[in-house]
Amino acid sequence: MAEDTKLWLKPISRRKFLALSAAAAGGAAALATLSWDSKAGAAGGGAAAATEETIIPTSCVHNCGGRCPLNAHVKDGVITWFTSDQEGNDSPDFPQARACLKGRSQRKRLYHPDRLKYPMKRVGKRGEGKFERISWDEALDTIAGELRRIKSTYGNEAIYINYATGIYGQISQSWITPAFGGALKRFLNMFGGFLGYYNTYSTACYSYTAPFTYGTVEGVSPDNLLYSKLIVLFADNSAETRMGGANHHYFLLQAKEKGARIIVVDPRYTDTAVNVADEWIPIRPTTDNALLAALAYVMITENLHDQAFLDKYCLGFDEEHMPPDVPPGNSFKSYILGLGEDRTPKTPAWAEAITGVPRNTIIKLARQIATIKPCCLIQGWGWQRHAYGEQPVRGLPVLAAMTGNIGLKGGGPGLYYGGHGVPVAWMPAGENPVKASIPCFMWTEAIERGHEMTAADGVKGADKLSTDIKVVWNYASNTLVNQHADANRTARILSDEKKCELIIVHDIFLTPSARFADILLPDVTHFEREDIVTFASGIGYAIYHQKVIDPPHECRSLYWVCSELAKRLGFGDRYTEGKTEEDWLRYIVEETRKANPDFPTFEEFRRKGIYKVAPREPIIPYKKQIEDPANNPFKTPSGKIEIFSPRLWAMNNPREIPAIPKYVPAWEGPEDPLKEKYPLQCISPHYKRRVHSTFDNVAWLEEAARQELWINPADAEKRGIRDGDRVKVFNDRGATITYARVTPRILPGVVSLPQGAWWTPDPDGVDTRGCVNVLTKYHPTPLAHGNPQHTNLVQVVKA
Ligand SMILES: Nc1nc2c(c(=O)[nH]1)N[C@H]1C(S)=C(S)[C@@H](COP(=O)(O)OP(=O)(O)OC[C@H]3O[C@@H](n4cnc5c(=O)[nH]c(N)nc54)[C@H](O)[C@@H]3O)O[C@H]1N2
Ligand SMILES: Nc1nc2c(c(=O)[nH]1)N[C@H]1C(S)=C(S)[C@@H](COP(=O)(O)OP(=O)(O)OC[C@H]3O[C@@H](n4cnc5c(=O)[nH]c(N)nc54)[C@H](O)[C@@H]3O)O[C@H]1N2
Ligand code: SF4
Ligand SMILES: [Mo]
Secondary structure (H helix, E strand, O other), X not given: OOHHHHHHXXXXXXXXXXXXXXXXXXXXXXXXXXXXXXXXXXXOOOHHHHOOEEEEEEEEOOOOOOOEEEEEEEEOOEEEEEEEOOOOOOEOOEOOOOOOHHHHOOHHHHOOOOOOOOOEEEOOOOOOOOEEEOOHHHHHHHHHHHHHHHHHXXXXXXXXXXXXXXXXXXXXXXXXXXOOOOHHHHXXXXXXXXXXXXXXXXXXXXXXXXXXXXXXXXXXXXXXXXXXXXXXXXXOOHHHHOOHHHOHHHHHHHHHHOOOEEEEEOOEOOHHHHHHOOEEEOOOOOXXXXXXXXXXXXXXXXXOOOHHHXXXXXXXXXXXXXXXXXXXXXXXXXXXXXXXXXOOOOOHHHXXXXXXXXXXXXXXXXXXXXXXXXXXXXXXXXXXXXXXXXXXXXXXXXXXXXXXXXXXXXXXXXXXXXXXXXXXXXXXXXXXXXXXXXXXXHHHHHHHHHXXXXXXXXXXXXXXXXXXXXXXXXXXXXXXXXXXXXXXXXXXXXXXXXXXXXEEEEEOOOXXXXXXXXXXXXXXXXXXXXXXXXXXXXXXEEEEEOOOEOOOOOOOOHHHHHHHHHHHOOOHHHHXXXXXXXXXXXXXXXXXXXXXXXXXXXHHHHXXXXXXXXXXXXXXXXXXXXXXXXXXXXXXXXXXXXXXXXXXXXXXXXXXXXXXXXXXXXXXXXXXXXHHOOOEEEEXXXXXXXXXXEOOOOHHHHHHOOOEEEEOHHXXXXXXXXXXXXXXXXXXXEEEEEEEEEOOOEOOOEEEOOOOOOOOEOOOOOEOOOOHHHOOOOOOOOOOOOOOOOOOEEEEEEO
């Protein structure tokens, strides 16, 4: 038996037991800390630390849209509590980056009794969740051998790093983009490369489509809100999705205090609406383009639009400003007034029938947006994670142009936020020798029929893929199953061992994804190693998180794993360059200081833990293009804001990919005949009590905000459902059981089940924890190949 396992069983002294019980407030967790505490002690700990508290700067580094400094208070080798940013007096000039409820409950994750403890190999069928303990040598030898075999059989294009956002760091980076470095990418690049991905699950339609309008994607920084008189938030719930250090919500509150009027357009009366909205406009999911069109209709017919701005900067608003060779009737204005192909004026009455928003509300909203200036129109990402998620992304900027708010302080281009950042160097990853990449949502398809996939399927960098995916490397990701659409479909594909031949999972828990591993590796948490992370928002900052406690059990870091594999594969020295993780962090700080001499030295940065840069002025996108268009054309082919996109026109798919933003009725939207069978639209928003699936197993947070389905009293009554009942939510793809929250905070006809609960099927395959991805559909959006995980029709019954 290994030394660590013996320690796990070692009895503890009474003094220590009391300290731990007080600290961890919960028997199981307290005992769980003992195994590694008794061996390790805190950094800088030892005997002297037995009674004294040490405070060590660390952070919270998951993908919540924030990134917060944490101070770990360590006593007796155990983290007893966390505090957060206390610098300055928390003013809009220099806001603090204070941790939210999740960051403050991190002890319940890192001391969780279910932490993965040692490497394991699968012994049952894939996905069954049966594993056997193995040594690190066996795990690494197996992976190295399999990588070699698969490379020589199929080539490097068969190796795929799954989309992953569980951990951020300049070394231990899970999300892989061409601009980023990090240990995993460095390793696979040196091994000959891997099939890349583009897009994200977050913003596929947003990031792909906004450039068709502006050439680039540039959002206002949140401090711009301080100068707005009217703020309209579409599908943006920053009170839950930009908590803590991201500070979007903080600036909204500040703007409100300064007198801005705030309107929220969302099917749910969100926490954001509760906190700041003067008005909540509920809308049926997938129908926002009908609302946007009717708003334009009111502005045009009441002559409230800024014709001079449109004439000067835009392509395709009206027939007078269209590219040559496009037949008449295809401009935006023609579409709105019913002079185009569909002969339907986009009146408020027309939109009311589709969206559920009363016509008078539409007229009033249009007049406010057109006359209160500056007006900041913000789009969240909720409305683009839909069947035709491309359309609203291009729809809102048209209103920003029609009201001349682009380039204006306090106004904005009708996109999402941008932020002030602090550039920091990476552990260099080198070039990927494999040039092909796929949209990240389409990886299951690339397992099934990769060798057939071409540019028409979104393949970039190559005409077609040469092989199917044979290895999935799943580091800090639950997207292997839980976060991807249609979990039952994914499980079917992955359970066929002939398709994907090797699944490596490196995580800290046996998540629903980890159950599908062939080789399961226990990672250290970021409290057990050092790294640097950065964040861009109202202010920019970089955080150095120190190691707070020693790694428990046989947990090993990503860099260690990759170094050991590189050694086995013959490029160990080239991979490490003889450097430890600390050496790399020193290198990263040195490189950063070359570009920014104000950046602190390694010692300073490590000691203080945070480096903040407060901006003097907000980011006002496209200001140069507006002030001096002759010298600063937009980066579109025409140099204009392309309301009509000739590039989209050339794709010749006007129904699904129109050249101007249009309302396209969604499959599984309110107009789909499937509504007869599944009458409720089910959306799956991001929840304050989790970061996706991370923290789902923290009992404190379940107590604070449990997993539940929001359903309107009218829909609940019809089904005999009362608040707090267990309900079954289902469609043809799957079923899940959860609690009902009967509340007027959601529009009738719509239900909402927050994404991220761990998929926990019973023997009949019915999920028992409210995992919404048993209901979602694998159906990439037509242009961006994005994930439409908010578009689902379901039925709900009492369980
Ligand atoms: N239905 C629906 N599904 C969605 C969405 C939606 O809106 N609706 N949103 C999508 C979006 S925007 C995103 S970004 C994705 C996110 O999906 P993921 O990137 O998969 O995010 P998480 O679910 O947080 O999974 C992170 C994993 O990292 C692990 N982890 C945490 N800390 C550590 C660590 O220190 N080391 C290691 N090795 N692992 C660690 C966690 O245990 C977890 O398994 O989900 C997508 N899925
Ligand atoms: N606490 C917490 N914060 C997070 C995350 C998390 O998991 N937990 N995840 C982070 C990540 S990776 C991302 S990508 C972002 C996601 O940020 P978003 O994509 O903006 O978040 P969502 O909750 O999916 O959607 C935002 C709002 O859109 C609404 N909505 C849904 N469909 C429609 C529609 O058709 N029309 C309109 N008008 N509104 C609609 C939802 O009700 C929701 O209130 O959040 C980040 N922040
Ligand atoms: S979950 Fe996000 S907002 Fe909350 S403490 Fe962590 S980084 Fe900050
Ligand atoms: Mo995301």
